[in-house]
Amino acid sequence: MTTYRVATIGLGIGQSHIKEAWAGLPGKFELAVACDLNADLRARAARDFGCDTCADFQAVIARDDVDIVDICTPPALHLSQVRDALAAGKHVICEKPLVGSLNEIDEIARAEAASPGRLMPVFQxxxxxxxxxxxxxxxxxxxxxxxxxxxxxxxxxxxxxxxxxxxxxxxxxxxxxxxxxxxxxxxxxxxxxxxxxxxxxxxxxxxxxxxxxxxxxxxxxxxxxxxxxxxxxxxxxxxxxxxxxxxxxxxxxxxxxxxxxxxxxxxxxxxxxxxxxxxxxxxxxxxxxxxxxxGQMSAFHAALEAGAEPPVTLADAEASIALLTGFYRSAATGREIALPLAADDPARAGWHAPG
Ligand SMILES: NC(=O)c1ccc[n+]([C@@H]2O[C@H](COP(=O)([O-])OP(=O)(O)OC[C@H]3O[C@@H](n4cnc5c(N)ncnc54)[C@H](O)[C@@H]3O)[C@@H](O)[C@H]2O)c1
CATH class of the missing domain: 3.30.360.10 (Dihydrodipicolinate Reductase; domain 2)
Structure with missing residues (x-):
């Protein structure tokens, strides 16, 4: 069985990922590094989990001893961090909402297709x-x-x-x-x-x-x-x-x-x-x-071992983003919104975009 080495980025809910999965499933995973801008949270992670810590996301994804980048940062950072981690050849796990629009989902799909890494959105x-x-x-x-x-x-x-x-x-x-x-x-x-x-x-x-x-x-x-x-x-x-x-x-x-x-x-x-x-x-x-x-990370481990689809996929995140897009367009316009949205629908750029 492969033990995958994980970097958790963001130590809010990221601490629960570590406790329940990376530290909680020894043999399947090992926490390589905990990354946060906040020095107190880094010190706490070093003390609680005995792991390396780092404040610099780019330095973390450049490390050879990291197989999986686990992104638990605020939502607006997800797009660039997922893209960069996939470009660095890592498997990527990312918290919800994955991104802020259907066009951004398309960007992630291109990044995943060009990477040896697999992406798994979190829906635990x-x-x-x-x-x-x-x-x-x-x-x-x-x-x-x-x-x-x-x-x-x-x-x-x-x-x-x-x-x-x-x-x-x-x-x-x-x-x-x-x-x-x-x-x-x-x-x-x-x-x-x-x-x-x-x-x-x-x-x-x-x-x-x-x-x-x-x-x-x-x-x-x-x-x-x-x-x-x-x-x-x-x-x-x-x-x-x-x-x-x-x-x-x-x-x-x-x-x-x-x-x-x-x-x-x-x-x-x-x-x-x-x-x-x-x-x-x-x-x-x-x-x-x-x-x-x-449960979700165990299923991811099994999928990686089998070379199979992750248990939650980009298509699942896309469905959630499509629903939000339709929901917010409806709230803004007072109309029922049909899904899926047409390929040229301006709302694909984001639910707060004019349309
Ligand atoms: N699946 C769930 O049940 C669940 C629960 C809570 C939050 N979330 C999601 O997790 C994400 C984080 O939420 P949270 O409640 O943990 O937020 P939080 O603010 O408590 O924690 C985010 C952490 O990210 C750190 N951070 C910000 N920018 C960074 C960077 N560039 N590099 C490294 N660290 C950085 C911050 O310092 C902070 O400690 C959000 O997308 C949220 O929606 C999911």
Whole structure:
């Protein structure tokens, strides 16, 4: 088994990547270097993980002893850092949102095609006991036709959270609660229900003194004919995530764990006892699955070893960026937006671009 050496760039959520995956999966990965502009965070990483540290991203990607560059920096830096790390021949993992437009997705696709490295966007909610069981039941055709879904991301953020230069800034964060928080559950929703063909969205900034939205709601129509309602808020007093999916023969309801909605057993219900038994048998298979970053990074390791596609691909990130683009265009124009966008649609340049 190959042990891949990882450089984590950005030590906010990057610390969780390290704890859950790079330090948590010895043999598969080893943390080579932790990179951050902040000297205190570098010192803490050296103390907690016994790793080398560095403040200079370009120096890190030039190192021969780094196989994977794990990008956990603020959103507006992702495009250039992903491009540079792929150009340096590294495998690249990058936090969400991958980039800020569909044109930038195209740029990343060209960079990945020209590199020996593989790119894996982070969507760790897919790797949970509940979400993996649901995916298998749906893929096996047991659930039948998708009908209806509800995806709720109702979180609480305070002034301390926004006391960080990139958060709440359109230019640096790229979007608000839809982009930064609900992107996860909407990825899960589309992974389980299929591609979206129309979106209507509304956004508002009601509570926090920020440029980006803190409140959003919308409706989706899937190519299958199914519908979904989605809502996101970063000023909710109670804090939970919840995904409910109704299929012809089976309904799925996630846990309410705000940051691990895929984890924990989901409530999976069928009125037909034979179908319920099939669902229960599949759910049982997934009970020992490591969730979140450990699950996603383990699957990445397996893909690298097999020379296979990463478990989350650029196409998955593209679907998330396309949904955001349509959602924000709808909110700006008051119209329903059809997806996919045409190749010459000006909104491909970014959801805040005129169009
Ligand atoms: N998958 C998840 O559940 C999850 C959770 C939180 C954040 N995120 C995403 O992770 C990214 C980072 O978010 P965060 O909450 O950790 O932010 P953060 O501000 O807490 O941490 C970002 C770190 O990056 C460092 N940094 C900035 N520019 C750098 C550079 N050029 N080189 C090296 N380091 C640099 C900063 O000093 C900071 O310590 C964002 O894209 C965010 O959306 C994902």
């Amino acid at each position: 909610y897919r790797f949970g006991v509940g979400s993996l069981a649901a995916r298998e039941i749906i893929a096996a055709g047991i659930a039948g036709k998708p009908l209806l879904a509800t995806a709720e991301t109702h979180w609480h953020r305070d002034a301390a959270y926004f006391d960080n230069p990139w958060r709440g800034s359109l230019r640096a964060e790229l979007g608000g609660t839809m982009t930064t928080h609900a992107i996860h559950i909407h990825d899960l929703l589309c992974w389980l229900m299929g591609p979206v063909e129309a979106v209507f969205g509304r956004i508002a900034t009601r509570i926090h003194p920020i440029e980006t939205e803190d409140t959003a709601s919308g409706t989706l129509r899937f190519a299958s004919g199914a519908f979904a309602t989605v809502s996101a808020c970063s000023a909710s007093q109670d804090e939970y995530s919840r995904l409910f999916l109704a299929f012809e023969h089976v309904t799925f309801e996630s846990t309410r764990a705000p940051y691990a909605v895929g984890s924990g057993p989901w409530t999976i219900t069928a009125r037909d006892p034979a179908i319920q038994a099939q669902c229960d048998e599949i759910a049982l298979k997934w009970t020992d699955t490591p969730g979140r970053f450990a």
